[in-house]
Amino acid sequence: MPATPYLIPLHRAGSPEIGYITSTQFAENIPFDIKRVFWTQATPPEVERGHHANLATEEVLVALNGSIKVMTDTGREKQEFDLTHPQQGLYIPAMCWTELRFSEGATALCLTSTNFSEADYIRDYKRFLQLAAHIEL
Incomplete structure (x- = not known):
């Protein structure tokens, strides 16, 4: 059965007086071993990013500051997520x-x-839909 996106809580320690640390150290619920970490910043609000799928790569996306609206499409189901704080990741x-x-x-x-x-990377939406149609339920 194909996987679907879902929200993952991340562990946070600290207080308003000293600040917080959010860590993946206790995130046993991240469903893969992490191979790469990258960040994106200074994206103008009028620019829409993404517009791709990955054949094999799984991701967890976190809004470190600000917010990110994410539309996901598995070829069978579309969902929208609002990432608004760094204690929550979106599994993709x-x-x-x-x-x-x-x-x-x-x-x-x-x-x-x-x-x-x-x-x-699959960067053509029609090709993505053709490939997604062949994934077993």
Whole structure:
């Protein structure tokens, strides 16, 4: 059965007096070993990012500051998520089309299950839908 996107709580320690640390150390619920970490910042609010799916890569996306509106599409189901705080990540399975909108000043952190490979990217939505139609339920 194909995986679907879902929200993951991340562990936070600290207080308003000293600040907070949010960590993946206790995030046993991240469903993969992390191979790569990258972040995206300074994306103008009028720019929509994403517009791709990955053949094999799984991701967890976190809004470190600001907010990110994420539309996900598995080829069978579309969902919308609002990432508004760094104590929550969005699990994005392989073969899931995404489109992202960043608020002013937002920074996105992405944890991935693979290293970067352009061959893993599907950048054509029609091709994505054709491939997604062949995934067993």
